[in-house]
Amino acid sequence: MLINYPRSIILVMLLAANLHSQANGVIRVGLLSLDNPLSLTVTVIEGNYKLLAGRQSIVLLKDDNILINRAGEKILVSTEMSNNILADSVVIQSAEKACYFSIRNNNRAAEPREYTGNLIVKSDIESLLAINEVDNDMYLAGVVQSEAGVKGNIEYFKTQAVLARTYLFMNIKRHTLDGYHVCDRTHCQAYNGKSESKTINQAVHATRGQVLVNADSLLVFTPFHSNCGGQTESSGNVWLTRMPHISGVTDPYCTSSNNARWTKKINRKDWISYLRNNGYRHNDNDILDFEQLNRKRYYSAGSFSYPLTRLREDWNLKSSFFSVSLDDSTVILNGKGYGHGVGLCQEGARVMTERGFKMREIIDFYFDGLLIINIDDVKPSLEISSAF
Ligand SMILES: [Zn+2]
Ligand SMILES: [Zn+2]
Known part of the structure; x- marks a missing residue:
């Protein structure tokens, strides 16, 4: 019978069967956080x-x-x-x-x-390789606890569970050559073992099988971070690819939370020497102060400009959303938020649920045009098909 189908249709059928067989099955997790055990x-x-x-x-x-x-x-x-x-x-x-x-x-x-x-x-x-073979909902509950903590109500954890499930199925082929589906580090999603929270377990159960897709029913990348500082970042400002479902929003919900503000002091000489090493030619008239009321992509000093994401990485800063002021000896960075700022803001989402917003409203607030469907109705994504 199958002999008459075009090859591409058979491939899609095989891919779909493979994806769906994972939906209710077990996940093999490489426990790399054991750190090369002997x-x-x-x-x-x-x-x-x-x-x-x-x-x-x-x-x-x-x-x-x-x-x-x-x-x-x-x-x-x-x-x-x-x-x-x-x-x-x-x-x-x-x-x-x-x-x-x-x-x-x-x-x-x-x-x-x-x-x-x-x-x-x-x-x-x-070294030894340890693999945990675990029911996928139990795994997801462990991921939600590791990535989102234990503080929050069921709508907050339902939102995190759907994000974690979407990410899992997008990346289910990531470690095929290593002999497992995903690792337990942030390379995939942090998984520090079983969930201790009844609310998280209930949230995973209540959203069983649910994932986020675009209008073409394809799984989408739905990143999150701890606190956006009041404005989420457009995906194209942080990563090379601009994603239509992540454009950046003004977030009034996270600005009083733990990670809304930070300050860092740096020696003025070290700062200027760092900039010089990266192509800046110092001129005494240059204004090195820099203000970021809304998120910008580049830091500027005189005619020199430098990616804020690289400053964040090199100086180990909590975010790339900061202003710079200098005196004779010190550079003061006044920053907002914690994390890359792209996608869902966890502290904002938590406050939204405390004010009565539901999972659907939170997802619509941080992302554009996404649908929640069952994993069984997802088309095999490029990530999955490319593994064949
Ligand atoms: Zn991994
Ligand atoms: Zn926020």
Whole structure:
């Protein structure tokens, strides 16, 4: 039957099937934030697990510890009731949804993090690679907590959940060659383990399957940041691509929030020397003071102009939305907001929900012309098709 279809139609059908099979399934997350471990300890916190390594299958109960060490291309696994097992990989499989475990890099001081779902550990090029195989809603709840905190009401978290789900499915092929879907760092979306918040879990459940698309039913990039300082940034001012759904808005909601204002003092000599190193030719008559009432793209000093986004990066500033004033020895930067300023402003969105706005109204405020549809109705996006 299929033989008569054009090749492109078959490809689209295959892509659609592939995307949809992820919608209700499990996500494999590379736990790169373990920071190149050579030795891991996994502890069962709640429920029962089955450990599969080599030909062995061992039942794990609450409080059991598993030590996993790298042994060249193999791994060495030991539990309290087994000898060392040399294997290619270990799978720690949960018996039910409520089970969770913690995992820790034995050579780092970081607190162990807790995860639901399964864990797979194998030897990678120079360290162990841990992959958390987790129900996609559980993963999204963990992402929302990591990216948006625990402070907020259900409409705020519903908004974040839809953004996180949209981003997930746009980037589901990002780490195919690494053997997982997404990593747990900000390269994809921060995922510091399971959500502790009932409100976040409810928000993810209430928006199940919902994603943001443009008028062509294609998934769209929907970035967010902590605080825009009163004006969001047009996408083209920060990134090379101008996106029609992100044009920049005046935001009256975030201007009294935590990250609305910042100040930084810099030695005048250091500032001028930095500008010189980047092409500025100093003239004593130049006015180095600079005012940014509305967002600008460039800092200017005399006839010299320099991208504000680069200043932000080089001086590790909270935002690129700042004014500059100088005295004899000091440069004072008076800034607004925190983050790149593009897309949804989290502190503004939080205040909007406190004033009674709903998810739909928040999305319409920060983005233009987006629709909320179910992932099953999304056309395969360029990002997904380009992976084939
Ligand atoms: Zn990544
Ligand atoms: Zn804002």
